Amino acid sequence: MSAGATWTVSPMNFTSSATNSASSATNSAATSTNSARSSTSSAPVASTSVLSLGRPWIRAVAAGLLLAASLPPWGFWPLGVVGLALWVELLTEANYWRRAGLSALVSVSWLGPATVWMADLTLVGWPLALIGFAAMHAVAGALVPPDHRRQVAFPAAFALAELLRWTWPFGGVPLATMAMAQVSSPLGPSARIGGPLLLTALTAVAGVTLAAILAARLRPAAVGAALVAASWLAAIVAPGSEPIDVNGNPDEDAGVIVAAVQGGGPQNTRADVCEQRAVFERHLNTTLQQVSTPVDLVVWPEDVVHPSPDTAITPARCDQPLLTDSEARAALSDLARELDTVLIVGFFERTADRDANRNYAAAYNSEGVPVDTYDKVQLVPFGEYVPLRSSAERFSDELPARDVRPGPSDEPAVLDTPLGPLGVAISWEIFFDHRARSAVGGGGRVLLNPTNGSSYWLTVVQTQQIASSRLRAIETDRWVVQAAPTGFSAVITPEGDVIERTGISESRVVQATVELRRGDTLAVRLGAWPVAVAAVLTLSLALGLGRVLTRFRPGRKL
Incomplete structure (x- = not known):
């Protein structure tokens, strides 16, 4: 271009250029918004419920004590639902280890008072049992996703952790269960359909539903209430005996x-x-x-x-x-x-x-x-x-001969x-x-x-x-x-x-x-298998869905 050349700008060209620039900015903003929404779907959701007030460890202890108080000999069953609602709201923590730790604290606060009788039989065995139970519930808590999927995953994970506690090790310890706590509740008849495992899962669903109501999450609250009501109706019409x-x-x-x-x-x-x-x-x-x-x-x-x-000869002391x-x-x-x-x-x-x-x-x-x-x-x-008798005899002198x-x-x-x-x-x-x-x-x-x-x-x-x-x-x-x-x-x-x-x-x-x-x-007729399989599939689906959403969210290059 020569030094004497003159600059001219067409109004039409200027307008077109500005429009393209604005369109590009709009598309970029839309992409950012979609990406943000996608990432939010698998991110922890901060709870605005009254259940989220206070330090997490205090809420964990409170949840466990409420679960214990729902059991005999105290036995006020609604407290179990409140305790589970507190527990599920603790699982919004993003860190696996924090979810595990808080769940373990719930477990000890629940099963400590509810199994205190063990201390009289074996002062060493009781804390070991509590540690084992807490580990099972810690794994369950860690597996529950911290986002909205926890509302589906928590009942399944909780039921599976309880099933493990009831059956392993050494045959299991099915005491201090939420099923026996809820036997007087409206959920009790559901045991006629799926036994204690179904009753346990439904109690967790009731806890999730209560948490959703208190946080004004209307859709999950409605779904949970419908599921509980359907199970109750099914128990009424299910076949029995004569x-x-x-x-x-x-x-x-x-x-x-x-x-x-x-x-x-x-x-x-x-x-x-x-x-x-x-x-x-x-x-x-x-x-x-x-x-x-x-x-x-x-x-x-x-x-x-x-x-x-x-x-036999009668001992002199008799x-x-x-x-x-x-x-x-x-x-x-x-x-x-x-x-x-x-x-x-x-x-x-x-x-x-x-x-x-x-x-x-x-x-x-x-x-x-x-x-x-x-x-x-x-x-x-x-x-x-006496399992592992040679080792157990080192810690107790009251074992059967x-x-x-x-x-x-x-x-x-x-x-x-x-x-x-x-x-x-x-x-x-x-x-x-x-x-x-x-x-x-x-x-x-x-x-x-x-x-x-x-x-x-x-x-x-x-x-x-x-x-x-x-x-x-x-x-x-x-x-x-x-x-x-x-x-x-x-x-x-x-x-x-x-x-x-x-x-x-x-x-x-x-x-x-x-x-x-x-x-x-x-x-x-059916035992625990149908509920156990349903719990495994539900938990797997909840975890798998999160991976799918993360992998295929809009804006991510594959």
């Missing part, structure tokens, strides 16, 4: 008179050979003095018949002669004949080879003849058998009697839904729970056992009869209602008319 007579014929008016015998005595005691006769005689005398006749079925507690061999095997069996036969009843009694004795112990229930007919036995299958770790030999797990948990097959879950087994399924799935017309909680400190275990028996009644649609030497003994309807219960240490008989029933609920 009353039958002794011959197995349908009969709405049929029933049998059952007596659960509690001999009474001190609580927080340990087994002592010198006390075997006293325990036996307390139950014998209570039966003779308090059972009203006619009676069709009398149930004694677990292992209150603990005889010594006929040749105040009275040992209870011998032949003496105990003769007295039981006489009792069944005198009452003209089917008698179920709990035995504890050495095996024939003398290498182990047996814990079993024996059935006598009205003629005093033993007709069947059921050996306990689900044993108490470190109480009835020999293990209890479990019964065959592949056989139905029933006693065949003149009243038909009677389902049995001995003591600890009532906490395990699969043992109740074995009993009822094997034809059990009623579910018997002979138990013995006399060695436990406080009443935490005993009250949780009543809650668990109520849960089993709902799941199986059966009457449950629980008999304990020092409490609690109870009769429970298929709806989970306790119609009568004893107190601690009192000598008393609970007597009532109960129905024999047949037919299986969905929980008995």
Whole structure:
């Protein structure tokens, strides 16, 4: 261009250039906005709910204490839903380790008070158990995404962590569960469909729903409420059982008179050979003095018949002669004949080879003849058998000298009697839904729970056992009869209602008319697998969806 050239600008060219520039800026802004929205979809969402007020660690402790307070012996079930709502709002933390740590703190604050009875049995084992439980819940909390997906992922992760705690290690510890806490809530009937795992997941859904309501997240609140309502309605119309007579014929008016015998005595005691006769005689005398006749079925507690061999020599420290095997069996036969009843009694004795112990229930007919036995299958770790015995004996001098030999797990948990097959879950087994399924799935017309909680400190275990028996009644649609030497003994309807219960240490008989029933609920037929699979798929979908959104968000170059 020459030095004398003149600059000219066309108005049209200027306008076009400005328009293109503005359009480019607009597109750039739109791209930035879309990118920001996409990244926000997988980022932590700051909660504006009242549940987010205060320091996270304080809220974690509060959540755990609320969960504990929802359990027996305290037992105000709405607190469990509030505790879970607090927990899910803690999981907005972006850092995996913070989510894990806060979840572990919730776990310890919940299960510490709810399992404090363990400290009396093993001061070393209790904190180790709490650490193990906390690790399971920490992993579950870390897996839950911190964004809106946590509303779907949390119930699934929580249910899976609880399933693991109930089954592992050493058979699991299904105590202090949210399922037993919610047995009195409107969610309780859902156990008839999917057992305790479904009830646990739905309780978490209720917690998520409450959190959404308090944060004005209307869509997830509506979805959660609809899911809870649908489950409740499904439980109402789901198939169950029907009353039958002794011959197995349908009969709405049929029933049998059952007596659960509690001999009474001190609580927080340990087994002592010198006390075997006293325990036996307390139950014998209570039966003779308090059972009203006619009676069709009398149930004694677990292992209150603990005889010594006929040749055993009474130790000098004992105040009275040992209870011998032949003496105990003769007295039981006489009792069944005198009452003209089917008698179920709990035995504890050495095996024939003398290498182990047996814990079993024996059935006598009205003629005093033993007709069947059921050996306990689900044993108490470190109480009835000792895993890793060589290591465990270094930390406790109260371990059993020999293990209890479990019964065959592949056989139905029933006693065949003149009243038909009677389902049995001995003591600890009532906490395990699969043992109740074995009993009822094997034809059990009623579910018997002979138990013995006399060695436990406080009443935490005993009250949780009543809650668990109520849960089993709902799941199986059966009457449950629980008999304990020092409490609690109870009769429970298929709806989970306790119609009568004893107190601690009192000598008393609970007597009532109960129905024999047949037919299986969905929980008995299907077990925990459908809910467990659904939880795995739900959690996997929630985690996988986040990766998909992150990978394919607008503006990202692949």
